Amino acid sequence: MKPIIALTKGRLEKQFLKFFQTLDYDVEPLLNKGRKLQVETDQFSFFFAKGVDVTTYVENGIADLGVVGGDILIEHQPDVYNLFPLPFGECRMALATKDGYIWPDQKKRIASTFTNITKEYFKNKGESVDIIKLEGSVELAPILGLADAIVDIVETGTTLKENGLVVEDEFLTFSARLIANRSTLKVKREQLVPVIEAFKKGAKET
Amino acid sequence: MMFLPAGSQDETGNQISNRLRANEIFRNITEERNFKPISTPVIEYANTFINPVAGMDLQNMLKWFNHEGDIEVLRPDWTAAVARAVANQHPSEQKWSYQGSVFRMDKDGTESRQAGIEMVHTDSFLGESECLLTAVYYLKSLSINQYVMELGHTKIFEEIIAPFPFSDKDEEALRIAMHDKRTDLVEQIVRDLGYKELVEPLTNLIDAYGSKEMIERYEQIWSERPELLTILEELKNMIQLLEEIGETEVIVDLGRVKNLPYYDGMMFRGFLTQNGATCFSGGRYDRLYKQFNQETTAVGLAFDVDILASQMDQKQWKEKICLLATPKTHAVAEKFRHEFRDKIVDIRYEITNNQAYDKVYDLVEDNSGYKVVER
Numbered sequence: 001m002k003p004i005i006a007l008t009k010g011r012l013e014k015q016f017l018k019f020f021q022t023l024d025y026d027v028e029p030l031l032n033k034g035r036k037l038q039v040e041t042d043q044f045s046f047f048f049a050k051g052v053d054v055t056t057y058v059e060n061g062i063a064d065l066g067v068v069g070g071d072i073l074i075e076h077q078p079d080v081y082n083l084f085p086l087p088f089g090e091c092r093m094a095l096a097t098k099d100g101y102i103w104p105d106q107k108k109r110i111a112s113t114f115t116n117i118t119k120e121y122f123k124n125k126g127e128s129v130d131i132i133k134l135e136g137s138v139e140l141a142p143i144l145g146l147a148d149a150i151v152d153i154v155e156t157g158t159t160l161k162e163n164g165l166v167v168e169d170e171f172l173t174f175s176a177r178l179i180a181n182r183s184t185l186k187v188k189r190e191q192l193v194p195v196i197e198a199f200k201k202g203a204k205e206t
Numbered sequence: 207m208m209f210l211p212a213g214s215q216d217e218t219g220n221q222i223s224n225r226l227r228a229n230e231i232f233r234n235i236t237e238e239r240n241f242k243p244i245s246t247p248v249i250e251y252a253n254t255f256i257n258p259v260a261g262m263d264l265q266n267m268l269k270w271f272n273h274e275g276d277i278e279v280l281r282p283d284w285t286a287a288v289a290r291a292v293a294n295q296h297p298s299e300q301k302w303s304y305q306g307s308v309f310r311m312d313k314d315g316t317e318s319r320q321a322g323i324e325m326v327h328t329d330s331f332l333g334e335s336e337c338l339l340t341a342v343y344y345l346k347s348l349s350i351n352q353y354v355m356e357l358g359h360t361k362i363f364e365e366i367i368a369p370f371p372f373s374d375k376d377e378e379a380l381r382i383a384m385h386d387k388r389t390d391l392v393e394q395i396v397r398d399l400g401y402k403e404l405v406e407p408l409t410n411l412i413d414a415y416g417s418k419e420m421i422e423r424y425e426q427i428w429s430e431r432p433e434l435l436t437i438l439e440e441l442k443n444m445i446q447l448l449e450e451i452g453e454t455e456v457i458v459d460l461g462r463v464k465n466l467p468y469y470d471g472m473m474f475r476g477f478l479t480q481n482g483a484t485c486f487s488g489g490r491y492d493r494l495y496k497q498f499n500q501e502t503t504a505v506g507l508a509f510d511v512d513i514l515a516s517q518m519d520q521k522q523w524k525e526k527i528c529l530l531a532t533p534k535t536h537a538v539a540e541k542f543r544h545e546f547r548d549k550i551v552d553i554r555y556e557i558t559n560n561q562a563y564d565k566v567y568d569l570v571e572d573n574s575g576y577k578v579v580e581r
Contacts, residue, residue, distance in 0.1 A: 061482045079312075081387040180387075183482030186457060187354055189416055 003191050004045045006054040006063035008072075012176050013048065015088035016067050023202045044195075052076055055179065064184045064192055070174030071153055075114045081180040083196065087206035089176030093117060095169045096160050097149035098142050111141035112151040121151065121171055139163040213316030224515035225319065229305055231347050232321040232509070236303035239340060241323055244302040246287040248309075252277035259497040260286040261467035266312040280309035285491060285506055286468070288324050293498035300326040301336075305511070315512070322488070322508030326495070331440075333505040334472050334490065335447055341476060341486055341507060342454055350517055352479040354455045356415075357444060358462030359437050360469050360489075366408065366434075370401050380408075384463045387412045414460035418445050424460060440472065468494040474507060483513045526550045528563040529578065535569045538576045542569070545578070 007016055021027050026041045033039045039046045049057060051068050055078035058066040066080070069089055073082055093114065097103075111132040112118040122129045132147050139159060141147040153174075154160060154167065178199050185192055210216070217225070233243070252269055255262040260283075267279040281287055284304055292300060305321040323340055325333040338355065345353060363384060372380065376399060383391040389409050396404040414420055421438050428434040445456045462473060471490030478485050488507025495502050527549050531539035539553045557566060560581075567578040 083387055084389045181482060183477045183484055185387075186356055186415060186459065187477050187479055187482045189457075193416075 001188070001191070002040075002043060002045050003065060003188065003195055004047075004063045006057045006066040006068075007046055007048050008051045008054050008066075008068050008176070009048045012051070012067065012069060012089050016086075016176065019086060019088055019202060019206065022206065023198050025198075055080060058179050058181050061181045061184055064181055064188055065195065066179045067176055068179060070177050071114065071117070071172075073177060073179070074172070074174075075116050077116075078179075079182065081182055081185055083178045083180055084200060084203065086176040086178055086199065087203050089174070091153045091155045091174055092170045093121075093151065093172040093174070094154045094160075094167045095121070095149055095151050095171070096139075096142075096154070096165045096167050099164055099166045101142070101148070103148060108149065109147040110149050110151055111138050111147035113138060114151060114153075117172070118151040139165055211316075213311075213314070215315065221515055224518040225511055228348060228509075228511050228514050228518065229321065232303070232305060232344060232511075235340065235344050235347060236323060239301070239336070239343075241301040241303035241340075244288060244291065244304050244324075245306065246281065246284070246291050246304070248281050248307070249278055250281055250287060250290075252279045254290050255279065255282055255286050257497065259468055259494060262286070263312075266310050268309045268311065268316070281306075282308055282310050284308060284320055284322055284508060285324065285488075286494065288506075289491075289494045289498070289504070292324075292326060293495060293500060297327050297500065297502060299328050300324075301328075302326070302506075319511040320508045321511050322506060324504065324506035326504045327502050328505070330471070330490070330503050330505070331443065333503060334444060334474075337488060337505055337507045338444065338448060338474060339451060341474075341509070342448065342451060344509070345476070345485070345514075346452075348514055348518055350478070350485070350514065351453075353485060354457055354477045354479060355448065356457050356459055356462075356475045356477065357441050358459045358473040358475075358489075359441060360464045360471060360473060361437055362434065362460055363408075363411070363463045365431070365437070366411065367404065370396075370399075370404060372399070381463050384408065384412065384461060385465055387461070411461040415458065415462075417457055418442070420458050420460060421445075444472070464489075470494075471505075478513070478517055480517070483510075483517075485510055485513050485517070524548060524550050525564045526562070527552065528557055528566040529553045530557060530566065530568050531555060535576065539569055542576075542578055 007013055017027060017030055025043055029039050029041050030046060037048050051072040054066040054068045055072060055076055057063045058080050059078045067086065071093065108129045109132060110118055110129050111134050113134060115131050115133050118131050132141065134141060138150045138152050141150055142165060143163060149168065160167065252264055252267065254260065256264045262282060267282045269277050269279045272278050288302055288304060292302065302324045307317045307319050309317050323337060325336060376395065380392065380395050383395060389412055392408050392412065393405050396408060414424060421442055425435065425438055441458060448454050448456050464473065468491040469489050470493040473489035475484055476486040486507050486509045490505045492503050495504055527546050529539045529542060529551060531553050532555060536553065543551050560566060566581045568581060569576050570579045
């Protein structure tokens with residue numbers, strides 16, 4: 001049975017394809033997939049999902065391997081083998097607020113999609129804050145007065161800048177990572193180990 | 207409408223039939239192997255499971271405060287509960303078997319059913335062998351033949367890092383990174399601590415899983431490490447015993463670390479080949495009894511009965527018979543039951559679905575009374 005690999009849709013998808021092309025595997029069906037969510041190549045079965053769903057599929061053994069952002073793994077702590085970093089999808093986690101913002105003399109309100117990472121960050125700083133969970137466009141929160149600051153991913157910093165926000169602190173760096181299901185890594189090791197080794201070699205050479 | 211909380215479920219049909227059948231076979235097999243049944247209460251004090259030795263996470267338990275302010279939980283684990291229950295018994299060889307639910311919020315379904323065995327005050331090899339041979343025999347009895355058995359050992363990682371002083375926090379971080387097979391983090395932790403000579407042994411150990419040939423490879427690598435060779439010998443002896451018994455495929459993961467603090471020696475798991483589901487897990491946990499001031503040996507394993515039931519053959523285990531009677535002949539039909547030993551016998555007054563039975567019989571009057579005639 002072919003290895004089943006879950007891939008994160010969107011930004012990571014394009015970067016993965018570029019990386020995958022360097023590994024001498026057949027990428028043609030992936031490049032021409034159109035809007036299909038499942039793609040078969042000679043060697044693999046691929047499917048595409050949101051990052052957090054990739055971890056769910058791998059954890060439950062639907063996929064043997066997954067490619068997902070390190071931010072998702074730290075935030076959601078899925079029960080998977082978190083094998084090694086891949087040479088793309090680099091970004092940082094940052095605390096950002098309005099340029100020149102004067103912090104209130106009271107408990108801060110922080111908006112974020114990454115509530116667990118935010119909680120851990122302020123816990124390590126020894127500070128109590130109220131965390132507001134948002135699903136996207138978190139940059140809006142300080143501008144519209146919902147929160148004092150945000151904790152979010154920063155890749156180039158352009159989005160923050162264009163919305164009048166500045167980075168107060170950067171505290172984690174991530175890249176995409178290869179993850180594996182805890183059982184199928186052993187049961188399907190004959191098929192999976194060569195793939196993992198190819199990814200590892202590709203990651204070192206990039 | 208009445209609804210169920212998330213994680214709870216009703217069960218009917220094959221799943222429940224298979225589960226009851228799995229329970230029944232387990233009871234017979236463990237009885238034949240001289241295990242005594244034990245049952246512990248569903249409600250226990252949290253401290254039985256969250257003390258530093260048992261080391262389970264309170265967050266994942268179903269819990270509440272009792273009227274005295276103590277935290278009580280629904281049993282999240284059998285092993286710690288059995289240890290509490292039998293710790294004060296006479297320290298002679300004990301073989302216990304149990305069946306029942308465990309409740310944890312970090313697992314799908316909140317409630318999961320387990321069946322397991324525990325052996326206390328027993329020769330180490332005998333205890334481990336008996337656990338694994340019971341597993342082999344039990345799975346065979348359920349007609350589950352496609353599985354892989356994995357062996358690991360807590361002391362491999364512990365011996366490798368022993369010469370290097372670690373704080374409890376650093377050791378735990380390293381153990382978690384090994385548990386996740388997270389090569390880059392393992393390397394970072396030991397490099398940051400200045401133990402660069404540990405980088406290669408540990409990152410290689412992460413990939414040391416596979417067939418028994420892995421042991422031979424590591425016998426060469428660790429040829430100057432007698433304490434590690436002794437552990438490999440233990441694993442080899444167990445594999446040899448399993449191979450002598452039958453067709454069980456055995457693999458090893460030399461880089462496996464304990465995921466609960468009480469594991470203390472050989473660890474084992476069974477994976478179903480079809481979908482990779484973990485159908486049993488267990489290992490040695492002598493350390494668990496030290497909290498009760500007992501220097502002893504203890505080993506056990508637990509089967510995930512829900513997973514076994516979902517894997518069992520869907521076919522009817524017994525032939526299903528319908529005896530067609532009337533209110534007048536019901537007593538006669540009841541007397542005929544004994545002629546269909548080891549079969550399911552359903553007495554009905556009418557039948558709408560012949561497919562529901564393997565055979566349907568009418569009660570027909572003859573000279574001497576009644577006889578059954580197959581349709």
